[in-house]
Amino acid sequence: MTQTPVRLHTWLRLQREGVPLGVRADALCRAVRGCPEVRQAFYLSWQPGARIYSHEGGGQQLPPGQGDPLQASDEALAARLAAEGRLGLDQVRQLECWLAGRLRRAGISHGQAFALSLDAGPPGMLLVEVHEGVSLDWLGWVHELLTTLLGSINGLLRASPLLGQDPQPSLLLDAEARPLELNAALLTLLGEQPLEHALRLLPVNHVALVRACLDQARAIEGVEAQCGERVLIWTYIPDAQERRVLARCREATAQILTEREAARARRLYRLITENTTDLISRHTPDGRFLDASPASWTLLGYWPEELRGQLAQCLFHPQEVAQLVQRAQDALEQDGYHTMTYRIRHRAGHYLWFETASRAIRETYTGAVVEVVSVSRDITARVQAEENRRRLAEVVEANTDPVLFVDPAGHITYLNPAARKALGLAVRQPMPALSEVIAADDLARLQREGWSTAERLGVWKLDTRLQPPAGGASVPVSMVLLAHKSAGGERYYSLVARDMTERELREAQQRRHQDELAHTARLVTLGELASGIAHEINQPLAAVMNYAGASQRYLQALGSNPEAARRVAQGLERITEHANHASEVIKRLRAFLRKGQRRMQALDVAEVAREAVRLCAWEAGASQVAIEEQLPENLPPVFADRVLLEQVLLNLLRNAIDANREAHPGQPSLIRLIARAEAGQVLIDVRDQGPGLDEEALGRIFTPFYTSKPDGLGLGLSMSRSIIEGFGGALDGMPDEAGGLLMRCRLPRQ
Known part of the structure; x- marks a missing residue:
């Protein structure tokens, strides 16, 4: 009931503004349906050519009448309405008219039909069905009210120039954010939804926005509202004298979604660039830094801003700089790419081993090298690992890697400090058994092939985890079994374990990075194959159209051609085959473009x-x-x-x-x-x-x-x-x- 005045107000404003008849008819029916006694309301206008009443607007309609539509006529009903002004629906059902059959088919009998013209031309009729048991006497008052409102419409409403012919969905709100009027565009946006659903289209804080708009006497624009999958952008314009606010919106779903997708793509690109463990950099042809990825801090101790404008060769080892620079410039000029391994100085002063792959970017017309893009990785750990393996026997005691001396029976005879720390053992604590620090499966593999391989080749490796005997988190290690011979000719064995926690994390990052690069490559490949994909899809679609056309021609000849039915069936089979083929092409493409974990x-x-x-x-x-x-x-x-x-x-x-x-x-x-x-x-x-x-x-x-x-x-x-x-x-x-x-x-x- 609280929405009925707003509905009437909205209908009257639309009536005065002369919007299309269908919009006014929908607004009138919506206003009448706001009464709790009313079950349904329909507005119909007289069609002189067809001699019947027909529906106006996009709301629910009555079913067709009974009998031959070409003989349909509502002239008897029109004459009675012109003479009496309104009729009960039970009276209408007894008349010899087309609408009587429509009412009977719809099962509508309790209500009245009013003579009510929304336009100055042909007459119209408002048909109101009320609930069973409700008196019909009050409908006469409704008829008189609507007729009176139509007769004096120009004096009822204050002008709303901002709302009148606004093509954007708009509504007028009072100081408490309650709707006063809705324009035709907003009614179209609502469709069949109740009028109170207009508030669901507004931002969730629309009450606060209305108050702020009036208190501050300024317009508030660019307020986003999410309505299901639709995104609306609202603007609030105050009318300080009347203490009301005009709220206008525009559809921004495509724009907002596009901006969000672009932002996600930029975040993803930045995430990949900023989190890769390799250093990605751009240089001038003479080697001066133009830009670098954040990995420069992790690898070299310099932030990208500090490297810009600095010559890369200033960081090279003095013994290698001359030959490296000349060789790189020659290769980039001639081949456009170059890979080199060299030593580079960290900010702290020590040198790291780097492996860098560079590619030249050439000027389009002259072919001159204008920029160099490089991908560098720290291979210091790999180089040092090779060196450490040669020195392992002499530095066991000082080694930071856990070292265990063992025998084939599984007894541990020695642990270096790093091993005791990894296993959580004190200096004087007794030696644990090998079975207490290594998983049973890995111990079985050691017994099965480790000892014999180390005897034959001198070394055997295993990736496993060291488990402290007293409990606690296990440590991922790369373990090497070495066979040694003492000065007296006795054989003994050592297990050297390297903590691989960081490598596990780095490899996981590299796998994710590689998966993203692979997905990007698939997108590029799909773009390059676009012509073939279009051809493979267009071919079955063209065949579908040909078979459909042929089937239509055979359908027209069903009476004269005995083969027509079989031909139509064959055509439908072919259409199904080609449609399935096009569907399989699309499925293959979707599977090929899948993005996610391996x-x-x-x-x-x-x-x-x-x-x-x-x-x-x-x-x-x-x-x-x-x-x-x-x-x-x-x-x-x-x-x-x-x-x-x-x-x-x-x-x-x-x-x-x-x-x-x-x-x-x-x-x-x-x-x-x-x-x-x-x-x-x-x-x-x-x-x-x-x-x-x-x-x-x-x-x-x-x-x-x-x-x-x-x-x-x-x-x-x-x-x-x-x-x-x-x-x-x-x-x-x-x-x-x-x-x-x-x-x-x-x-x-x-």
Whole structure:
């Protein structure tokens, strides 16, 4: 009941503004339905040509009448309404008119029909159904009220120039944030929802906003409101004299979602750049820093701002700087890439071993090197580890790594200080048994193969965890079993354990980083294959349209052609087949673009290889390259991530297509995709008929930023090798016996 005055006010304003009849009719019906006694309300206008009453607005409608629609007529009803002004619905149902049949079919009998014209032209009718048991006497008062309001409409409402013809959804609110009027655009936005639902479209703090708008006598704009999946931006404009506020909104769903997605992409890029353990940097051709990633602080002790403008060679070791700079400049100028290993000075003064891969960015027209992008990693730990292994026997006591002397019976005879600290043992505490500090499975492996291997080769390694005998957190270690011989010829053994906690964390970060890079590469690949994808989808769609057209023609000939029904059935079968084909293409693309953590599972190599062939089939056909598949059905399964393995095979196939196109422009050529099982492994060969690579180029093809393509980035093969090695396999390139290049992927059997 509290909303009825607002509904009437809104209808009268819309009536005065002359908005379309359908909008006014909906507002009137909504106002009448606000009375609790009313069950339904319909507004119908007289159609002189058809001689019947028809619905106006987008609300619920009565069902069609009974009998022949061409003979339908409501003239008898129109005459009675013109003479009497209103009729009971039971009287209408007894008339010989089209509307009587519609009421009977709808089961409506309790209410009245009013003669009420919202326009100056043809007459109209308001049909009101009330609940059973409610008296109809008060409806006469409603009829007189509505007629009176229509007759004096220009004197009832104050002008609302800001709300009148506003194309944006708007409403007028009083000082307590209660709605006074709604414009046509907001009613359209509400649709069939109750009028009170307009408040759900406003921001959650709309009451406070209205008060602030009036108290401060200023407009408040840019307030966001979330309505399900829709985003609206509201502006509040005060009317200080009347103590009311005009609230206007605009649809901003697409804009806001686009901005949020762009912000997420920027955050993701920044997250990858700022959290990678490698140093990514940009330089001028003479080696001066233009920018660097935050890893510069972790690796070198310098913030990126401190490195900008500084020459990189100023940090090189004096013994290496001259040859390194000249060699790098020559290689970047000639080949566009360069990889080097060198010593670089940390801010604290000590030197670290770095491995840097650099790529030249050239000016588009002249080809001159204008910038150099480098990826550097700290390999000091690797270099020092090699050095420490040579000195291990002499520095056991001072070694920071845990060292345990053991015998084949499992007795520990000595622990260095680092080992006692890792195991939580005091200096005078007795030696624990080996079974107390190493898991049973690892101890069994040590007994099974460790001792014999160390005797034969001198060394045996195991990644395990050291467990303190008294309890507590275990420590991940890389453990080495060494066999020694004393001066008296006696044999003894040592276990050297290196804490690998940081490596576990770093490897997890690197895997996440590699997965993000792999997903980005898949997006780039999909863009490059866009023409083929469009062709593969358009082909079944065109076939569907052809079969649909033919089926329509056969349907028209059902009476004269006995084969028409069978032809239509065949057409529908073909439409289903081609629609399923288009659906499978889309499913493959969605699976290929999957983003998330790796899903290691047992895979059929032949099935994954065929999916990769399908993705590049159109590109191969456009280049006149045939792909010959030799994929046996009985291959043993491998344990890998399906999407990443498919990405590697697709990268190898597309490289082969480019090589064939370069060697055989405009001529047919062949790529052979072969899979087979061999010595506990599954081998996948991609053989092309391209120009091949010399021995020097073969040694560099897996280096980051190395590429022979003018528009390539040189990251595809490097990333592919990292992915395959992550599965426990290997990826190698070699000259093919028949010419061209052979790329061989080795994966361990499950």
